[in-house]
Amino acid sequence: MTSLFLIPSQIPNPSRPQGYMYKLREDIYNFVDSFVKLVYVMMKFFGEANRLKMLKTVLITVKSVLQKDHDTKKTQFLVLPYHRFFAILFQEVTAEPMPYEKLLPILKVFCHVYHLLQPNYLPGFTYAWLELISQRHFLNK
Numbered sequence: 001m002t003s004l005f006l007i008p009s010q011i012p013n014p015s016r017p018q019g020y021m022y023k024l025r026e027d028i029y030n031f032v033d034s035f036v037k038l039v040y041v042m043m044k045f046f047g048e049a050n051r052l053k054m055l056k057t058v059l060i061t062v063k064s065v066l067q068k069d070h071d072t073k074k075t076q077f078l079v080l081p082y083h084r085f086f087a088i089l090f091q092e093v094t095a096e097p098m099p100y101e102k103l104l105p106i107l108k109v110f111c112h113v114y115h116l117l118q119p120n121y122l123p124g125f126t127y128a129w130l131e132l133i134s135q136r137h138f139l140n141k
Contacts, residue, residue: 025080032084040092052105055093059113062086070122083128086113090138110138 039058043051066082093106114133119126132138 028078028081029084032081033088036085036088036092039089043093052109055106056109059086059089059109063113063116066117066125067122070124074124077124079125079128082125083132086110086132087135090132090135 039054043054046054062082062085069082070077090110094103114129117125117129119129122129
């Protein structure tokens with residue numbers, strides 16, 4: 001799973017022809033959205049008992065990849081795929097109405113990962129982190 005998520009962060013940086021950023025953003029969105037759908041379908045397939053464990057494993061793995069990518073690329077760090085992943089996965093997981101007792105463990109997992117991603121540890125992820133924790137879908141829950 002770690003190597004699968006590294007794909008959008010390793011997109012080469014050619015001489016940047018006209019429209020390069022739009023194409024790059026479209027490719028990242030397609031890949032990350034597909035990856036989130038895969039994770040969500042797998043979570044549904046695993047059933048209630050293992051759903052939270054799988055969510056925790058996926059989030060911690062992506063957090064580790066983000067941290068490694070942030071530390072190695074420094075100023076070339078690309079925030080977009082990680083921000084998109086966390087935002088869309090949270091929306092997918094909490095889209096269905098559920099009782100508060102089922103929602104609370106999911107919120108705790110996301111809160112724990114967001115705490116590990118705070119700007120003290122990853123300054124290059126600061127604006128994405130602020131947007132994630134202030135997202136209306138997250139704050140309303």
